[in-house]
Amino acid sequence: MDLTKLISFSLLFLSLLIPTTTTTTSTVTCTNAVCRRDGPIIRFPFxxxxxxxxxxxxxxxxxxxxxxxxxxxxxxxxxxxxxxxxxxxxxxxxxxxxxxxxxxxxxxxxxxxxxxxxxxxxxxxxxxxxxxxxxxxxxxxxxxxxxxxxxxxxxxxxxxxxxxxxxxxxxxxxxxxxxxxxxxxxxxxxxxxxxxxxxxxxxxxxxxxxxxxxxxxxxxxxxxxxxxxxxxxxxxKPAIPRRARYAIAVGAGIPGALIVFGLFCFVYSKISSCIKRRRLVPTPEINNAQAHYLHSSVIVMGLDGPTIESYPKIVLGESKRLPKVDDATCAICLSEYEPKETLRTIPQCQHCFHADCIDEWLKLNGTCPVCRNSPEQILPPA
Structure with missing residues (x-):
């Protein structure tokens, strides 16, 4: 069974384990009202x-x-x-x-x-x-x-x-x-x-x-x-919540990531042994400042939990109005925003994402997925 069939079978299995349910407790029967076609819908509590x-x-x-x-x-x-x-x-x-x-x-x-x-x-x-x-x-x-x-x-x-x-x-x-x-x-x-x-x-x-x-x-x-x-x-209640779908996507990506990592280790070991055999002339020494620069330019650090939680969250309204009018799709999961979904905004650059998507992203990457700027880089000057 290949990986694609395995993922499809897993999704089907989860959908059977988590069936869609409906709560049917009744309230007073009221129909929505409007004053004119382009006006706001009027319902409880209004x-x-x-x-x-x-x-x-x-x-x-x-x-x-x-x-x-x-x-x-x-x-x-x-x-x-x-x-x-x-x-x-x-x-x-x-x-x-x-x-x-x-x-x-x-x-x-x-x-x-x-x-x-x-x-x-x-x-x-x-x-x-x-x-x-x-x-x-x-x-x-x-x-x-x-x-x-x-x-x-x-x-x-x-x-x-x-x-x-x-x-x-x-x-x-x-x-x-x-x-x-x-x-x-x-x-x-x-x-x-x-x-x-x-x-x-x-x-x-x-x-x-x-x-x-x-x-x-x-x-x-x-x-x-x-x-x-x-x-x-x-x-x-949805059959599979967004967090569960995200976890499945991450889980499905783990085997592929392990394979890539294994190939990287294999190639790296071959290159290292080749270098040792050829006894290449050592490069000039790198001072501490250069080493720190090279180290910081390669390693990507994620943000801590309190910092991520400090970024504002909103529940998207029926108008789907956002700070940036061209923000209609989450750049991480590539899904269009729907009313009543919870979004989180990176304050400095104003880019929006699904809250669960950007939370997982920022834990591993300290940069905005859209503009690739880090919070330290895009903070306004004091």
Whole structure:
């Protein structure tokens, strides 16, 4: 039996040992809803007010509406902060992305209050707003003005940079307010001088916790109309998890690796004996610095566990939106990313991979599989 048949037989055997199972505990029957074709899907814990029953949502904080005056766009009302357009909902990551329907999000940020909502920022970053004279605009030319807050005689800037804050404070600018802004993930870009803050606000919710259910492909919801218990139903377990498939691939590669290693040892021994017989003239001595350079250029060291775990992980949403728009395939296993898969990012170069793939890779190789840069090489200068 050749190696290919052996691997195929092993996969078939494992699929019989690990059958696909389904959990069928029932929840309240609710159908998905949308406000318009390109709008986000509305399901538990959110509820489309006046169209879905009360038990289809978690509580009033998750009520959504369709704003006819704004092109039938999905809208959420935050107490003390007003109405916001819902751009997208990632149920597996438990994130909702909102923006201002009037296209002046910075103005809404200045009054944003999440205290009476079930939401908090995914990542919070401090921004300081300044109002500067337009007549001196050339001094601040590298900065990005907030157009919707600026006027004929004044220009408004928002910056997270302490250096820029100190500079504007020393000029004829008036400090307006310092606020925390829910920014997008990941935020490993270089420190920006200023921003017009027009990007979506990224919010998350902690209760109800349906992330694991969504990742497993289940349906999260209330158990019954008379109960507020949250359960996960219709969970489909894969026949062979990705980690098992990865282990099989590695295991299948071991025989081939042993053969290559054996051939290498054989050839190396022959070359060594040949060199000894010919008594070649010894090469000039290599000093310690050269030896260290040659040694470090050949040996590839992997990363330790804490370092790998410090790299951020995300659960891919239904939109499959990633920091790099051309990142659609894992460069290690060559499989396209699918919603609800867990990915890990190398912070410095922003390349994404399946978490289990890159974890195994980094244990053996301390470089990015795509750009081949090591963390030490691609860290920004101090």
């Amino acid at each position: 509820r489309l007010k006046h169209q879905q029953s009360h038990s289809c949502g978690y509580d009033k904080g998750f009520d959504l509406t369709c704003d006819i005056n704004a092109g039938n766009r999905t809208t959420i009302t935050l107490p003390f902060s007003g109405n916001f357009t819902v751009e997208e909902i990632d149920y597996a990551a438990q994130e909702i992305w909102i923006n201002d329907p009037n296209n002046c999000l910075p103005q809404r940020i200045l009054q944003l209050n999440l205290n009476s909502t079930p939401f908090s920022g995914v990542y919070m970053r401090q921004f300081t707003f300044f109002n500067c004279p337009t007549s001196e605009y050339l001094r601040f030319r590298p900065l990005n003005p907030i157009t919707c807050l600026s006027g004929k005689n004044s220009t408004v800037f928002a910056t997270p940079s302490p250096r820029v804050i100190n500079y504007l404070s020393s000029q004829s600018c008036r400090l307006m307010k310092t606020v925390y802004v829910p920014v997008r993930w990941p935020f490993y870009e270089q420190i920006v001088s200023s921003s017009d803050l027009s990007d979506n606000l990224w919010l998350t919710w902690r209760v109800p916790r349906c992330s694991r259910c969504e990742i497993k492909g289940g349906k999260c919801g209330i158990k019954s109309n008379s109960s507020r218990e949250i359960i996960c139903s219709h969970v489909h």
